[in-house]
Amino acid sequence: MSLTHQDVARIARLSRIAVTDAEIEAVGSQLNNILGLIEQMQAVNTDGIEPMAHPQDVSLRLREDAVTEPNRRDACQAVAPQVEKGLFLVPKVIE
Amino acid sequence: MINATLKQLSQQLTAGQVSAVELATAYLDRIDALNPALNVFITVDREKTLAEALAADARRAAGQAGLLTGVPIAHKDIFCQQGWKTSCGSKMLDNFISPYNAHVIEQCQAAGLVTLGRANMDEFAMGSSNENSFYGAVKNPWDVHAIPGGSSGGSAAAVAARLAPVATATDTGGSIRQPASHCGVTGIKPTYGVVSRFGMVAYASSLDQGGVMAQTAEDCALMLNVMAGFDERDSTSLERTREDYTRDLAQPLAGLRVGLPREYFADGLAGDVGRIIDNAVAELKKLGAEVVEVSLPNTQLSIPAYYVIAPAEASANLSRFDGVRYGHRADEYKDLVEMYEKSRAEGFGSEVKRRIMVGTYVLSHGYYDAYYIKAQKIRRLIANDFAAAFAGCDVILGPVAPTAAFNLGEKSGDPVQMYLSDIYTLSVNLAGLPAMSVPAGFADNGRPVGLQIIGNYFGEAKMLNVAHQFQQVTDWHSKAPAL
Numbered sequence: 001m002s003l004t005h006q007d008v009a010r011i012a013r014l015s016r017i018a019v020t021d022a023e024i025e026a027v028g029s030q031l032n033n034i035l036g037l038i039e040q041m042q043a044v045n046t047d048g049i050e051p052m053a054h055p056q057d058v059s060l061r062l063r064e065d066a067v068t069e070p071n072r073r074d075a076c077q078a079v080a081p082q083v084e085k086g087l088f089l090v091p092k093v094i095e
Numbered sequence: 096m097i098n099a100t101l102k103q104l105s106q107q108l109t110a111g112q113v114s115a116v117e118l119a120t121a122y123l124d125r126i127d128a129l130n131p132a133l134n135v136f137i138t139v140d141r142e143k144t145l146a147e148a149l150a151a152d153a154r155r156a157a158g159q160a161g162l163l164t165g166v167p168i169a170h171k172d173i174f175c176q177q178g179w180k181t182s183c184g185s186k187m188l189d190n191f192i193s194p195y196n197a198h199v200i201e202q203c204q205a206a207g208l209v210t211l212g213r214a215n216m217d218e219f220a221m222g223s224s225n226e227n228s229f230y231g232a233v234k235n236p237w238d239v240h241a242i243p244g245g246s247s248g249g250s251a252a253a254v255a256a257r258l259a260p261v262a263t264a265t266d267t268g269g270s271i272r273q274p275a276s277h278c279g280v281t282g283i284k285p286t287y288g289v290v291s292r293f294g295m296v297a298y299a300s301s302l303d304q305g306g307v308m309a310q311t312a313e314d315c316a317l318m319l320n321v322m323a324g325f326d327e328r329d330s331t332s333l334e335r336t337r338e339d340y341t342r343d344l345a346q347p348l349a350g351l352r353v354g355l356p357r358e359y360f361a362d363g364l365a366g367d368v369g370r371i372i373d374n375a376v377a378e379l380k381k382l383g384a385e386v387v388e389v390s391l392p393n394t395q396l397s398i399p400a401y402y403v404i405a406p407a408e409a410s411a412n413l414s415r416f417d418g419v420r421y422g423h424r425a426d427e428y429k430d431l432v433e434m435y436e437k438s439r440a441e442g443f444g445s446e447v448k449r450r451i452m453v454g455t456y457v458l459s460h461g462y463y464d465a466y467y468i469k470a471q472k473i474r475r476l477i478a479n480d481f482a483a484a485f486a487g488c489d490v491i492l493g494p495v496a497p498t499a500a501f502n503l504g505e506k507s508g509d510p511v512q513m514y515l516s517d518i519y520t521l522s523v524n525l526a527g528l529p530a531m532s533v534p535a536g537f538a539d540n541g542r543p544v545g546l547q548i549i550g551n552y553f554g555e556a557k558m559l560n561v562a563h564q565f566q567q568v569t570d571w572h573s574k575a576p577a578l
Binding site for chain 1: 448
């Protein structure tokens with residue numbers, strides 16, 4: 001199986017990464033090489049094997065639903081690209 | 096002084112033979128002299144470092160010093176540190192001054208360690224050669240034409256070049272052990288969950304684990320005492336009784352059962368590296384260890400399984416870099432989606448983009464079971480292999496990498512070739528086991544080679560014991576490059 005230009009364009013769009021038409025050939029060929037490597041897995045019989053999501057198979061802890069963080073809005077927004085009156089600014093989403 | 100171990104520096108500070116400010120100044124001067132050629136540090140800030148050193152001296156004067164108060168340390172640029180640029184080797188975070196501290200940084204500060212600077216790394220910890228850093232590759236201090244290894248290449252090179260006595264690092268698929276091996280330093284990746292990931296920029300969350308590099312196993316044990324421990328802000332941090340990782344260092348090795356996995360000594364292992372590992376095993380035999388052959392039959396499958404699971408988790412983790420709350424934002428865009436797409440295209444390097452796209456693909460509709468679930472099943476097979484092997488041995492030994500450090504540029508054009516060199520390190524992360532790299536000799540081309548020690552879950556003290564005893568009868572760990 002090999003990714004087409006359309007496949008690569010779709011993956012790039014899902015990834016929210018702009019890929020130019022000039023780059024798409026090279027990106028596609030590298031992705032195909034990697035997928036070829038990954039394909040080795042399909043030769044292995046894994047029937048009846050439980051997928052392993054986490055090394056210790058422990059379930060994640062729950063904590064009390066309590067406020068644990070102080071308000072540090074100004075410090076956190078100091079590294080934001082664009083803020084105004086304590087709000088993060090983005091391009092208009094709804095016309 | 097520059098060749099002193101952590102243990103020796105601690106003794107000199109305690110005895111009042113040197114102050115934290117004098118120590119920090121000596122290392123900063125050496126960094127000023129050597130960093131332009133080696134590119135080990137992304138950020139050095141003399142003023143901040145000296146302020147920390149002054150505070151450490153004041154703490155000592157007040158009688159409140161701990162064992163490591165005043166000892167200088169380099170931090171991998173992946174650990175968020177308040178007031179310091181935390182770039183993770185990426186243009187995406189080139190403008191990110193962290194507003195908070197990682198748990199590891201908090202622990203180091205509580206111990207009174209003094210930050211020398213922020214060590215270079217492969218972008219977002221993705222790489223085996225350090226060539227993926229936005230700031231350019233670190234040079235191997237033993238040979239500037241060689242890669243230092245990755246992703247913690249700056250940490251390893253800092254310790255090797257004696258620009259720092261100790262450095263924090265992280266290991267997702269070998270990123271502590273492989274650079275430690277290539278630079279001739281001692282590095283430890285603890286059991287998954289032992290060191291908190293809070294404030295450690297996430298790559299592949301079910302594999303990422305913080306650790307440390309230093310000259311000796313004893314120094315690594317001292318540092319692990321500082322870094323390990325429960326932290327409720329990391330949902331995978333393990334609630335365990337505190338351990339003293341130095342407790343077993345002096346134990347004799349008589350009766351130790353050492354497992355050699357036959358798959359780690361098969362085709363693909365360079366002859367000179369194989370001989371070095373054989374010699375190291377022979378040293379341990381002299382110390383009373385018994386050697387048993389074990390098998391890890393699914394070793395080869397660790398590469399495809401890792402290169403599905405890690406990119407899948409990376410694609411999810413790195414979706415947070417959207418140009419809204421922090422990080423790079425493109426200058427011009429016509430709408431929200433274009434802002435995302437351009438910011439990410441400009442902010443990420445090519446390997447990071449590749450892994451995000453691979454991860455996006457394997458998680459996409461219709462492929463999830465064939466790739467991600469399949470990889471998680473193989474992950475189980477690999478963990479089962481280790482469980483079976485550890486039924487017959489106490490530690491597993493082998494090479495860290497198939498060859499000594501390759502040349503800069505040698506594999507950078509071929510991602511798959513680069514991935515294949517991770518063959519001996521990936522399985523450990525998939526299983527969540529602890530492992531080390533310990534200097535064990537030099538390849539035919541003069542570059543260092545490390546011995547990998549793999550422990551069972553929570554077997555850090557046992558591994559450190561083996562490494563320490565090995566270092567009592569060998570001197571590979573005390574060799575330093577001529578600089």
